[in-house]
Every structure is written in structure tokens, then in C-alpha cells.
Amino acid sequence: METQTKPWDWKAVTDREVWLDPCEESYYYVNKWLKEGRKSLLDLGCGLGRHALLFARSGFKTTAVDLSEDAVSFLRRACRDNGLDILSRVADMTELPFNSDAFDCIFAMHSAGHCDTAGMKRIMSEIRRVLKPNGAVFMTLCSKETYTYAQSGLPKLDENTVVKTDGPEQGVPHFFADPGLIEELFEGFELIRVRHIDDCYYGGSWKNQKHYFIEAAVKKEAAVPDYSSVIGSRVECSVDRPLGSAHPRFPDLIYPVNYGYVNGVIGGDGSEQDVYILGADKPLAQCSGRVIAVYHRLNDIEDKWIVLPEGCDKTFTEQDILSLIDFQEKMFDGRLYM
Numbered sequence: 001m002e003t004q005t006k007p008w009d010w011k012a013v014t015d016r017e018v019w020l021d022p023c024e025e026s027y028y029y030v031n032k033w034l035k036e037g038r039k040s041l042l043d044l045g046c047g048l049g050r051h052a053l054l055f056a057r058s059g060f061k062t063t064a065v066d067l068s069e070d071a072v073s074f075l076r077r078a079c080r081d082n083g084l085d086i087l088s089r090v091a092d093m094t095e096l097p098f099n100s101d102a103f104d105c106i107f108a109m110h111s112a113g114h115c116d117t118a119g120m121k122r123i124m125s126e127i128r129r130v131l132k133p134n135g136a137v138f139m140t141l142c143s144k145e146t147y148t149y150a151q152s153g154l155p156k157l158d159e160n161t162v163v164k165t166d167g168p169e170q171g172v173p174h175f176f177a178d179p180g181l182i183e184e185l186f187e188g189f190e191l192i193r194v195r196h197i198d199d200c201y202y203g204g205s206w207k208n209q210k211h212y213f214i215e216a217a218v219k220k221e222a223a224v225p226d227y228s229s230v231i232g233s234r235v236e237c238s239v240d241r242p243l244g245s246a247h248p249r250f251p252d253l254i255y256p257v258n259y260g261y262v263n264g265v266i267g268g269d270g271s272e273q274d275v276y277i278l279g280a281d282k283p284l285a286q287c288s289g290r291v292i293a294v295y296h297r298l299n300d301i302e303d304k305w306i307v308l309p310e311g312c313d314k315t316f317t318e319q320d321i322l323s324l325i326d327f328q329e330k331m332f333d334g335r336l337y338m
Contacts, residue, residue, distance in 0.1 A: 006114070007068035008047070012168040019047055022054045023109055025213065029138055030058045038104035038136065040299065040333045044093060044127070045111025049075030049086070055107070056084045061333050063103070063299045065091040067114075085331055087299055094122040099268075100223040102130045102298035102333065108139035110211070113175035116161040120175045124185045131218045137189070141177040143196060143210035149176040177212055189216040227294045227337050230305065234290055236263045237275050237307060242283035257324055258284045268302040275305045276325050279312035293321055297334040304329070306336075 013019065033041070039061055043052040046064035048071055056062040056079075064086055066072050072090050079086050091097050093112060112123055127137055144150065144160075154162045160181065161173050177185070182194060195213040200206060239260035247253035258280055261272035276295075277287050293306040293316075306321055308314070316324075318336055 006172045007066070008071070008172065009168045009170065010048070010068055010070045010074070012170075016048065020050050022050045025109065025138065026051045026054055026107065029105070029107060030055060030060075033060075033105050033136060034058065036136070040102070040104045042098075042103045042106045042130065042299070044106050044108040044139070045114070046075060046088070047071050047111065049078055049088075051107055051109060052086050052088070053078060053082065053084065056086050057082075061299075063087045063089070063098075063333075065089045065093070065096065066111075067092055087331060093126060094119050096126045096130055097301045098130045098299050099297065099301060100129050101132045101135075103135060104132055105136040106131060106139070108137070110140050112139045113141050113177075114172050115175055116157045116173050117159070117175065119173075120160075120185065128188050128218050128220065133218065133220050133222050135218050136215070137218070138213075138215050140211045140213050141182070142174055143212055144176045144178045145196075145208075146176070146210040147208040148174065182212060182214065186214070186216055188220065189218050191216050225294075225296055225303075225337070230294055231291050231338065234288070235265070235275070235305070235307060237261065237277060237287040237289065238263055239277065239284045239287060242285070243280065244283060253327065256327055258287065260284075260287070262305065269300075273305060274302065275307045277307045277309060278316055278321065278324060279308050279314045284309075292316065293318075293336055293338040295321075295325060295329060295334050295336050297329075297332045299333045 041055050041060040041062050043062065043064040046052045046066045049064060052062050052064035052075060064075060069090050072088050075088050089097055106127055113120060115123065131137065148154065149162055154165060156162050157173055161175050163173050164170055193215040197211050197213055199209040237260050239258045241255050241259040243255060243258045245255050258277040261274055265273040267273040277284060277289065287309050289307040289309040291305050292308050295304040295306065297303060318338060322336055
């Protein structure tokens with residue numbers, strides 16, 4: 001029977017300091033991926049944000065997800081305290097809230113295997129989908145040679161999955177791998193490096209804690225969105241954030257353009273399709289116009305349509321549009337289609 005993923009209980013964690021220090025591998029991949037020219041990164045299963053904060057400080061456009069609302073709230077507070085822009089979401093790895101080809105790299109340290117076998121396969125499918133062509137992933141998976149799987153006697157959900165019964169991971173499934181399973185899970189990737197690490201002594205005693213440390217690159221063609229039916233279309237819009245108004249949640253964010261939605265059209269997030277209305281020099285309540293471009297957010301699941309009001313004879317270049325919407329879109333990674 002398939003088991004849903006379950007978040008860590010961070011309220012039960014007494015040694016939080018341990019989970020605030022980045023692991024040594026993260027420093028290696030900061031340097032490696034910067035040298036390779038990679039810019040956008042997803043911290044998959046970010047926990048309290050120890051790695052997301054490091055990558056953001058190092059210049060990556062960083063996005064972070066975790067199933068725990070407590071963990072994501074902690075990270076958001078840390079971002080405010082440190083003046084860092086990290087897009088953080090509460091999300092399940094088996095259904096990531098991002099468009100395809102969103103990230104140059106994904107970092108998942110001891111986080112991606114908290115599921116059963118069916119869930120692990122879905123996670124790998126999502127990793128492949130949201131990585132850009134030749135995008136890089138570093139992740140760890142528990143080894144079947146470790147004590148927890150081979151000798152502990154803990155209940156098993158399937159032949160590869162054990163469920164912890166106490167502590168902050170009580171009830172959390174753990175997937176365990178071997179070389180054959182790694183080959184199967186990474187179909188569609190190029191395996192670059194796999195290490196089998198035994199973290200055998202820490203905290204004053206000997207352990208049997210083995211993990212696979214896996215580096216791979218995705219092999220696929222780029223997904224190209226088709227906006228031919230959108231660009232050039234006539235739309236009726238309502239404006240709920242007029243020129244000069246403040247963002248409802250971020251009062252320091254003032255709208256330099258009219259912003260609203262297309263009447264009767266649902267966007268990728270399940271709400272009305274958002275629009276930037278350019279070319280109007282006064283606040284609007286309604287607008288009839290033509291779609292001249294689409295801003296395709298990568299680290300999100302919605303697009304933003306760019307609309308020119310009827311009767312407006314102004315022209316906008318790609319750079320003009322990007323400059324006008326940068327006040328909000330600078331927090332996202334995306335591409336403009338015209």
C-alpha cells in the first residue's frame with residue numbers, strides 16, 4: 001500500500017544547531033557549480049535552510065521547498081534577518097510547484113528518500129522534469145547495508161522502505177537503495193559519481209550509517225512553451241493592484257504599473273490569470289487590451305501575461321518589459337516570450 005510522504009516534526013528536535021550548519025559537500029558544490037556557470041538552484045527538502053542560505057549567500061538564485069510548515073517558516077524568518085531573497089515553499093517532492101526546465105541544479109542532502117518506493121520514483125521523475133537540460137543534481141540515499149534497514153527490525157512498507165518509530169522522524173518512511181536501484185532510478189540521467197559513505201563514528205560512538213552520495217546530470221531536450229494562441233489575443237482585464245498601490249502583504253512594494261487578472265481565464269496556479277498592464281499612466285479599474293508578451297516563470301507554476309490597452313500606441317522592447325516588471329519578477333527566475 002502506498003504511503004504518503006510525512007514531514008519531520010521539528011518541534012521534537014532538541015539539537016537544532018546541528019541542522020543549521022551546512023554539510024561539507026555543500027561547499028564543494030557551491031564552488032563546482034559556480035565554475036560550471038550554474039545560477040538557479042533548488043534546495044529539495046530544505047529543512048531549516050542551512051544549505052539554501054549558503055547557496056543564496058554564494059550568489060545562486062535559490063529556491064527551497066520542504067514538507068514541513070515549521071521548517072519553511074523558520075527559513076523565511078532567517079531570510080528576513082539576513083537580508084536574503086530565497087523563494088521558499090511548503091511542497092511535496094512528488095508534485096513540485098514549478099514549471100519544467102526551471103533549475104540549473106538541485107541539492108538534496110539526506111532529504112529525498114522520505115517516502116516509499118512508488119514515491120521515490122515520482123520524486124525522480126519530478127527532479128528530471130524541473131531540471132534544465134544538462135542540469136545537475138546532488139542527492140543522498142540511504143544504503144541497504146546500513147543497520148536501520150538490515151538489522152533494526154523496524155517495520156517495512158515495501159522491500160525498500162523502513163518506517164522510523166520514534167523521535168522527530170516517527171512515522172516517516174525511509175527509502176533504502178542499492179546499486180541496481182540507483183541505476184533504475186537514474187534512468188534518463190548520466191551518473192557522474194556515486195560514493196558509498198559509511199558515517200561510522202560520531203557523537204562518541206561507532207555507528208553503521210551508510211549512504212550513497214550521488215552526482216548526476218539530466219539528459220533531455222528543452223521544453224519550449226507554445227504561446228501562439230495567447231500572444232496577440234484580445235482580453236478583458238480587471239485591475240486589483242492599480243498603479244501606485246502597495247502589495248497587500250508587502251507594503252513597501254509599490255506597483256509602478258497596473259496589475260490584475262484576465263476575466264474568465266484560469267492560470268497555472270488555479271486562480272485568475274495574472275497580467276501586467278503597460279502603457280497606462282494612471283490607475284485603472286478595468287482594461288480591454290491585447291497580449292503582447294508572456295513572462296514564463298520557471299521556479300513557479302504560473303505565467304504572467306503582458307497586456308497593452310486598446311488605443312495605446314506605445315511600443316515596448318523586450319528590455320523595456322523586463323525593466324517594468326522587474327520590481328516583482330526579480331524574485332523569480334523566468335523568460336520573456338514575445
